[in-house]
Amino acid sequence: MTVYAIIGGTGLTQLDGLTIKSALNLDSPYGQPSAPVLRGEYAGREVLFLARHGHPHRIPPHQVNYRANLWALKEAGAQAIIAVNAVGGIHPAMGTGHFCVPHQVIDYTSGRAHTFYEGELEHVTHVDFSHPYDATLRDKLCGALAAEGCAFSGHGVYGCTQGPRLETVAEIARMERDGCDIVGMTGMPETVLARELSLPYACLSLVVNPAAGKSTALITMAEIERALDEGMGQVKAVLARVLAG
Template sequence: MTDSLKKLAIIGGTGLTELEGLEITDSKEVSTPYGAPSAPLIFGRLGGKEVVFLARHGNPHRIPPHEVNYAANIYALKQQGVTTIIGVNAVGGIEDVMGPAHVVIPDQLIDYTHSRKSTYFEGEMDTVTHIDFSFPYAEETRQLLIRAAEKHDVAYSNYGVYACTQGPRLETAAEVARLERDGCHIIGMTGMPEAALAAELNLEYACLALVVNWAAGKTENIITMEEIEQAIDEGMGYVRQILVESITQG
């Protein structure tokens, strides 16, 4: 593996509470100064390489996006020596080419969330600390994911602005129109503060997003769970292919 992928973690979102094909070697319930992570950390081998897996919403899927303890999740992975994180996210599509079952490897994001613990740099500190967050995703890891998608002939986009909304409700059509005017291509609820917290701990972080529905107002139909589940069933296989290829070639 490259230096940046010495120890890789995968954070699985909706549709990925377990990592198929992972040869599990250990499972740990850990604690952090920020509380317990969403689920036990699962250690194993995938594609012949060591990997740590964490179910973002718990297993079973039970923690809504606005109640995920992102600070504990990221800190727990750092404690285990993880250096690189791939966050898998289920998202809605705004851009015309980013429909259901399409894979997106975003290069930017905009945070529309509120009331979430979004930094480790608070409380009694010796000095105010800022991080550069101009480019929120690690380019080396992004390129690894892009090469994996190309090798498996997956329908994907190698760019995208991820709009992170508060949830757990889906957005209104007017809100989606606003996000589109802001330049967003996909909408999710879990990309932040996850990416920023990883950056504060000097972890390489990239997002692998699966579009599971058209965003509100992009079609005449309402969004249904049946539609989302169908896209997950169709597209999560692509996500797993990309993950295995990235880990194997990384």
């Protein structure tokens, strides 16, 4: 039976209903992970959980140690990863409260440690990243979203920005021209690091606000927190369905 790891983002620093059996404090070759890897039981099966931003939420997206996090999950026995991300909506269909299971990603970040293949290498390694998200895992997420009656899109392009600031109207306009449907700050390099470790990886994105210029109102943290509070119950129900399947 596949051992799933869940990476919780903003709004999901802990997984209610997870019966914790152990907390693994793993010291990776790349430094400390954001938080201990929690090993436990959820929806009747073994699962690993890691809070991407720490618990409590304290690590900004550009300072997350993505390599340590992915290495720790692999070391703990993860065989597949479901990442939960809070995002802004760019495409008109991506309104607040909508879910997206992206099929592509565009990386706008800079300066992040984005590969395990560096340093004193015996040979250069290139990984195929044509299709960054695992199709089978994406299908399971879409099936669970449909079963829960959630409004969702089964495909989309995730544009990953550096943060921690939100984007300008001009930046979002550029991203829309590039084909992005949603915008977040944590999708990369997490996605490619999973690929380098041969871990099937898919992203469950919850839209928590319209991206800059997609609404006449200013983006406020109160608005984002309200959307997170309303959407996390559905996130947990979807995760439980995938794990129970």
